[in-house]
Amino acid sequence: MLMQAIGNQEFTRPLKPIPDTTDKFGLLMHRTCLVPTEFRYSKEEEIYGEDEAATFVYQVVHGAVRTYKLLSDGRRQIAAFYLPGDTFGLESGTDHRLTAEAIVDTTVRLIKRSSLENAAASDVEVTRTLWNITASDLQHAEDHMLLLGRKTAMERVATFLLEMDRRLTGTAMMALPMCRRDIGDYLGLTLETVSRALSDLHDRGIITFSGARQIVLRNRQLLNGMNV
Amino acid sequence: MLMQAIGNQEFTRPLKPIPDTTDKFGLLMHRTCLVPTEFRYSKEEEIYGEDEAATFVYQVVHGAVRTYKLLSDGRRQIAAFYLPGDTFGLESGTDHRLTAEAIVDTTVRLIKRSSLENAAASDVEVTRTLWNITASDLQHAEDHMLLLGRKTAMERVATFLLEMDRRLTGTAMMALPMCRRDIGDYLGLTLETVSRALSDLHDRGIITFSGARQIVLRNRQLLNGMNV
DNA sequence: CGAAGGATTGAAAAGGGTCAACAATGGTGG
DNA sequence: CCACCATTGTTGACCCTTTTCAATCCTTCG
Numbered sequence: 001m002l003m004q005a006i007g008n009q010e011f012t013r014p015l016k017p018i019p020d021t022t023d024k025f026g027l028l029m030h031r032t033c034l035v036p037t038e039f040r041y042s043k044e045e046e047i048y049g050e051d052e053a054a055t056f057v058y059q060v061v062h063g064a065v066r067t068y069k070l071l072s073d074g075r076r077q078i079a080a081f082y083l084p085g086d087t088f089g090l091e092s093g094t095d096h097r098l099t100a101e102a103i104v105d106t107t108v109r110l111i112k113r114s115s116l117e118n119a120a121a122s123d124v125e126v127t128r129t130l131w132n133i134t135a136s137d138l139q140h141a142e143d144h145m146l147l148l149g150r151k152t153a154m155e156r157v158a159t160f161l162l163e164m165d166r167r168l169t170g171t172a173m174m175a176l177p178m179c180r181r182d183i184g185d186y187l188g189l190t191l192e193t194v195s196r197a198l199s200d201l202h203d204r205g206i207i208t209f210s211g212a213r214q215i216v217l218r219n220r221q222l223l224n225g226m227n228v
Numbered sequence: 229m230l231m232q233a234i235g236n237q238e239f240t241r242p243l244k245p246i247p248d249t250t251d252k253f254g255l256l257m258h259r260t261c262l263v264p265t266e267f268r269y270s271k272e273e274e275i276y277g278e279d280e281a282a283t284f285v286y287q288v289v290h291g292a293v294r295t296y297k298l299l300s301d302g303r304r305q306i307a308a309f310y311l312p313g314d315t316f317g318l319e320s321g322t323d324h325r326l327t328a329e330a331i332v333d334t335t336v337r338l339i340k341r342s343s344l345e346n347a348a349a350s351d352v353e354v355t356r357t358l359w360n361i362t363a364s365d366l367q368h369a370e371d372h373m374l375l376l377g378r379k380t381a382m383e384r385v386a387t388f389l390l391e392m393d394r395r396l397t398g399t400a401m402m403a404l405p406m407c408r409r410d411i412g413d414y415l416g417l418t419l420e421t422v423s424r425a426l427s428d429l430h431d432r433g434i435i436t437f438s439g440a441r442q443i444v445l446r447n448r449q450l451l452n453g454m455n456v
Numbered sequence: 457c458g459a460a461g462g463a464t465t466g467a468a469a470a471g472g473g474t475c476a477a478c479a480a481t482g483g484t485g486g
Numbered sequence: 487c488c489a490c491c492a493t494t495g496t497t498g499a500c501c502c503t504t505t506t507c508a509a510t511c512c513t514t515c516g
Contacts, residue, residue: 069374072456077374092363097370124348124355131359134366135320141369142307142325146297148376149305149416153472180495188377190473195496211481212495228300381504408463418505423464439513440463 024133025059025087028111031126032119036109041102047089050099054091056110060084063106064177067098068185078186080140081178083168090133104177148188156187157197158226161207165217176213252361253287253315256339259354260347264337269330275317278327282319284338288312291334292405295326296413306414308368309406311396318361332405376416384415385425386454389435393445404441 029036038061041047047058047065058065065082079098082088089100091113120127147156160183168174176183180191187194198215201207206219217223257264266289269275275286275293286293293310307326310316317328319341348355375384388411396402404411408419415422426443429435434447445451 069370071374071378075378077377079370079373092360093367097367120356121352124350124352127352127355127359128348131355131362132320134359134362138362138366138369139321139325141366141373142297144373145307145369145376146299146305148373149413150299150303179493185377191495192474192497193472196472199496407461419463420465420506421504424504427464 023085024129024136025057025109025111027129028057028116028119028126029109031123031129032111032115034111034115036111039108039110041106041108043102043104043106045102047100047102047108048096050096052096053094054089054096055113056089057087057113057116058089058100058108058110059087061107061109063108064103065100065106065108066103066178066182066186067100069098076185077188078182079144080137081182081186083177087133090130092130092134103182153187153189153193154197154200155226156189157183157194157201158223160187161201161215161217162220162223162227165220173210173214173216176215180212251313252357252364253285253337253339255357256285256344256347256354257337259351259357260339260343262339262343264339267336267338269334269336271330271332273330275328275330275336276324278324280324281322282317282324283341284317285315285341285344286317286328286336286338287315289335289337291336292331293328293334293336294331294406294410294414295328297326304413305416306410307372308365309410309414311405315361318358320358320362331410381415381417381421382425382428383454384417385411385422385429386451388415389429389443389445390448390451390455393448401438401442401444404443408440 028034036059041063048054048056050069060082062084065086065088066078067080067082067088068076068078070076080088081103089096089110091097116126116130120130147159151159164174164176178186180194183189184191184194198207201223202209206217206222208216208218210216256262264287269291276282276284278297288310290312293314293316294306295308295310295316296304296306298304308316309331317324317338319325344354344358348358375387379387392402392404406414408422411417412419412422426435429451430437434445434450436444436446438444
């Protein structure tokens with residue numbers, strides 16, 4: 001009911017002019033004159049699997065998505081978290097190279113990849129947008145390689161908090177959709193190390209909690225200092 | 229002299245039909261009817277810096293290039309090595325987000341980015357190729373995040389050896405252009421740990437050396453076993 | 457041939473992982 | 487609406503892999 005209302009509200013947005021260059025999915029919808037399908041995934045549900053054919057491109061409406069790769073023994077590396085407004089699942093080749101799962105109950109919009117291919121064949125602007133989306137993911141991956149290869153545990157957690165603060169805070173308090181294990185698998189740490197780093201930041205008065213997943217950054221400057 | 233001859237030989241290649249989809253730079257040259265400039269960089273010379281305007285797109289003719297990011301205290305993460313035939317330096321945005329340096333004396337071909345933009349404005353195939361190049365870098369980065377976040381030192385070195393074997397071996401012996409520090413900064417390890425892992429593989433008869441940088445893989449199957 | 461950078465090896469230290477116990481939280485059913 | 491229980495998060499102790507620091511060896515190149 002409420003979900004539906006919010007869904008419709010979101011739905012009308014692309015029909016308006018889109019000056020916002022950050023909403024690349026909106027631009028694609030606009031250009032292709034496509035009506036995106038909405039779809040809901042439950043918490044922990046798989047959206048697509050590694051090596052599956054890439055049939056759709058997705059935008060998160062509400063909820064959150066993780067994409068990851070696994071080693072044969074189950075070790076997992078989360079490549080990215082996708083939050084409302086973010087586009088994911090776009091591939092230049094035929095197949096997905098990561099698995100995507102809903103972290104919480106999640107609503108997405110989706111466009112058929114074949115529709116985009118059709119539009120891209122004649123519309124350079126569409127192809128250019130597809131390129132930009134992939135380039136954004138690459139930029140994030142380049143930053144994340146630096147984190148995974150060269151930052152300490154505390155620096156990783158500080159970087160994570162600032163990234164989430166930037167991306168999902170509208171209010172002063174940020175509500176993390178993911179558990180400690182997800183954060184660990186994103187940062188290349190164990191969940192215990194993440195927990196210890198957060199406790200340390202809490203003890204030093206740099207962050208405060210309301211429950212484990214509601215966090216307020218009390219001192220962004222200090223966090224930024226650990227970030228670079 | 230010899231350099232020049234080889235350069236010219238390479239130079240004539242794009243004038244022939246290009247069925248090879250892997251030579252994306254060749255495709256770009258073909259489509260834009262551009263004559264690429266050749267340029268030489270000395271060992272350790274910077275090709276472009278982080279946050280510099282991205283004026284050119286490059287292809288390695290011979291030699292090798294590393295791209296990396298630095299933390300403020302000098303810790304370095306190498307994102308990729310580029311070997312003969314590889315394209316690098318292409319950005320969707322205005323600026324480079326990594327520094328590029330020649331690892332050894334290196335010859336590159338380069339195309340003006342503005343020329344590509346012109347061609348891309350009317351030629352969907354060109355834009356599509358630009359997208360594919362960026363998508364290749366992204367795929368590599370996704371694989372590398374898994375390595376940096378979740379693999380052990382020995383697994384990283386095994387993965388590295390197999391990657392280099394695949395990419396630069398024509399002969400049975402591969403000649404690595406980079407030093408142990410470069411390998412460490414690529415794998416998120418110290419140079420000592422890389423050296424110890426290589427010595428271990430040597431002691432177990434899995435690889436043999438001719439000098440520190442000439443390596444033969446004696447047992448790819450065992451290496452593959454450590455890889456996943 | 458000698459110097460300088462690169463690579464190897466060793467010993468000690470540290471940072472983060474592992475294992476285990478306990479606490480908090482939030483979802484469900486009575 | 488409250489109590490219970492499964493899930494999630496925290497904390498502690500110990501261990502192990504990798505790092506750090508240092509000495510030595512090896513090449514390669516002037």
